[in-house]
Amino acid sequence: MKARASAPGKAILFGEHAVVYGKPAIAVAVNRKAIVTIQESTEDDIKVKIPELEVYGLIDLVKGTISPKDENFSDVTPTYNTGILDYIQHALFSDEFNLDHGLDINVDLEIPIGAGLGSSAAITVATLAATFNYAQQELTLEKLAQMAHKVELKVQGSASPLDTTISTYGGFSYFTHKQGAIKLETNMEMPLVVGYTSKPGNTGKVVANVRKLSENHPTIINPILDTMETVTNQAREAILTGEEKKIGELMNINQGLLDSLGVNTLELSNLVYEARNAGAIGSKITGAGGGGSIIAYCPGRTQEVLEKLQSVENAFPITISSEGVTW
């Protein structure tokens, strides 16, 4: 028995942080994925391999516990990267499945972790879909999105359903906590370059810092969050009508607002300005900030922006994936 599923990462174009306060965000699925393969094994435990991260783990089938290992499955000290194994363990040990034999699980990961590109959501969604596929159980996208969000909540303590929703459904989404994701029907091609710093962001910590700031300065921060909402709503119109210049301007305004929330860093700011200098018409932090990534919108200038950002930090071009999870 062998089963496979893949799920895309995401990039937030507008509205990160404001979305935590009930405001809308616009996010897209990107053409970088997590691909999970599950195969029956003759051994009586579950071996997990994520070769791109050099992360390996062993799940005890009886206790359901996962321990990080090296590539020979000998003991190893946990690192930042091995934390990703917890998502796989919680996905496999949800109430839906009754795992009673050993498995070999392989994750091909095309998304850098800690870069604000939804790698943990993509791994969770793909692991759940591959497990349903392996167990030959019925699955709907709605159920998958809900289960994946629960896994993120268990592992992280708090999480918005944004990443898991985008990874499940794909495409362009306008998202609010109340209404969930509404697909934006557009064929707009957005040439985007992601630049990511070598310092992974800590979403929980950055979100908590913004919360503290908003409690200390409510009369200042609340209007900033309201303005972010206006930016996102105007961006939605600009995306639907294909107004490139306006989208770029709104991204730059959104960056200034994010900076005022204290989520910018010297490295992120540097990437933002290098991208603009190389011809991006809009560039901003994507995701929580405090490390992680920026996104640059660069119609006709992808190569120039890519080369510039690669000379400073890490960068790669992305395209929007209309496809979500597949199995």
Ligand code: MEV
């Ligand atoms: C993180 O990718 C986006 C934030 O808005 C947090 C969240 O929505 O959970 C910063």
